Amino acid sequence: MTRRSHLLAIAVLAALPGCRSSYSPDTYASGAVQQAAKVEQGVVAGVRKVVISADGTFGGATGAAAGGITGAQAPGGGVRTALTALGGSVVGGLVGSGLEKATGDTPAWEYVVRKSNGELVSVTQRDQKPLELGARVLVIAGAQARIVPDYTTAEPKPEPPAVVVQPPAEPMAIH
DSSP states (O other): OOHHHHHHHHHHHHTGGGGSOOOOTTOOOGGGTTOOOOEEEEEEEEEEEEEEOOOSHHHHHHHHHHHHHHHHTOSSOHHHHHHHHHHHHHHHHHHHHHHHHHHHOEEEEEEEEEETTSOEEEEEEOOSSOOOTTOEEEEEOSTTOEEEEOOSOOOOOOOOOOOOOOOOOOOOOOO
8 A cells, every 4th residue: 555545545534524514504505595495484382402413424435435545556456456445445434434423423403393373393403502492483494494583574564444534514504
């Protein structure tokens, strides 16, 4: 194994922690931009702390690739190199998956919101501090659902129809 291939494998595995999602209600994936989403008002009815667990898929694939490249650099050639590359892929995949899980688990909050029609909806997201029980919020539906404090302006109440009051007619004088 050359020093260069060894450094490449380490660099690829070291980059894994920076690849995790932020899960923030303030961060949109590029595919979610300029997409219409249904928005409903509600009130936070429940909050609990949870952990979003990384699935290890990206880390496993990246680690397997790095391990395979490193293993393919073994001297000899032929079947020996192929087996070394295969072994490197397996070990790299396990290491990459484990590393992603270890660095990718993220603390988050699960919110249960009572919508204005009385239905309950649950959304899990990462916030620095949880929204408070009873807080007025917007539930933004879609592939990347989120709950944010209600920043909409209150709808103006319709004014009652104007009532025109006519002064009473003056009594007619009888002569």
